[in-house]
Amino acid sequence: LAIELGVSRPSLREAIKKLVSRDLLISRHGGGTYVTDRLAASFSDPWQQLIEQHPRLQEDVLEFRHLIEGSAAELAAQRATESDLERLEQAYVKLDAAYAEDDRSAQVAADVAFHLTIAESAHNVLFGHLLGSVLRLLHEHVRRSLRDIAVSxxxxxxxxxxxxxxxxxxxxxxxxxxxxxxxxHIDFVRQRLDEAADSEQRQQRSLRHFS
Incomplete structure (x- = not known):
């Protein structure tokens, strides 16, 4: 996996340890590492529940996406079939149309579909499994990211x-x-989210000052 992701084994072990400590992965002695049922559980707002229990979750998700999606795109460029490229083109066209129509709901769905198409085009079963396991979380992360960034x-x-x-x-x-x-792309999203968080904190301080 370290080779596939293009990262050192110590870095990968540290990332896995972080996710295990947050109950997002479970490591079984001699049996590998698995996504916990927490992400697959059915509840009304998975992101809100997780973020309340894990304040650093958004940072962890962005770190995960930076590693996984960078590697997935690299492998997709090497392994994508003509059928994959056709699906990627269709996914991009839908995403472009969603932004042209300024349809936030459609933007979220198309954004997730675009990135998952890339992961599938990498032809690595682990990428598909990992992203499939966190599909609901990824969808919610994209939705909240677009909302918090206040896309102009x-x-x-x-x-x-x-x-x-x-x-x-x-x-x-x-x-x-x-x-x-x-x-x-992920770094840009991270930067915009940081700016949005800073802006919200300034507004809250101003409200407290005048209250």
Missing amino acids: PETGRQLMAQHLAIHNAIRAREPATARLAAQT
């Missing part, structure tokens, strides 16, 4: 430019470029 027309254009860069690199069979494009 300019931010929307930037996001679509990033998705296009990932799409083009995979179609051009440029693995390193695809990895960088995917990770740049």
Whole structure:
């Protein structure tokens, strides 16, 4: 797995230890590491329940996406079949249409579908299993990210430019470029979320000051 992700074994072990400590993964002696039932459990707001129990969850999800999606894009550029590329094109077209119509619900669904199509195109069963196991969490993370970022027309254009860069690199069979494009996208989302959080904290301080 460390080779597939392009990271060192100590880094991978540390990431797995973090997720185990947060009850998101379970490590069985001699039996491997598995996603816990916590993510598969049915409750009304999985993100809210998890974030209350794990304040660093959003950071962990972004860290996970940075590692997994960068590697998935790299492998997709190497392994995608013509059928995969057709599905990727269709996913991108739907995402572009959702942003053009400024339909937030459609944006979320299309965004998740686009990234999962890339993971499936990597033809690594573990990527599909991991992302499939956290599908509900990923969907909720994207929804809340788009809400918290308060997507402006300019931010929307930037996001679509990033998705296009990932799409083009995979179609051009440029693995390193695809990895960088995917990770740049996640870093952009992280930056915007940090800015949104800082803005909210400033507003809360102002309200307390005048109350």
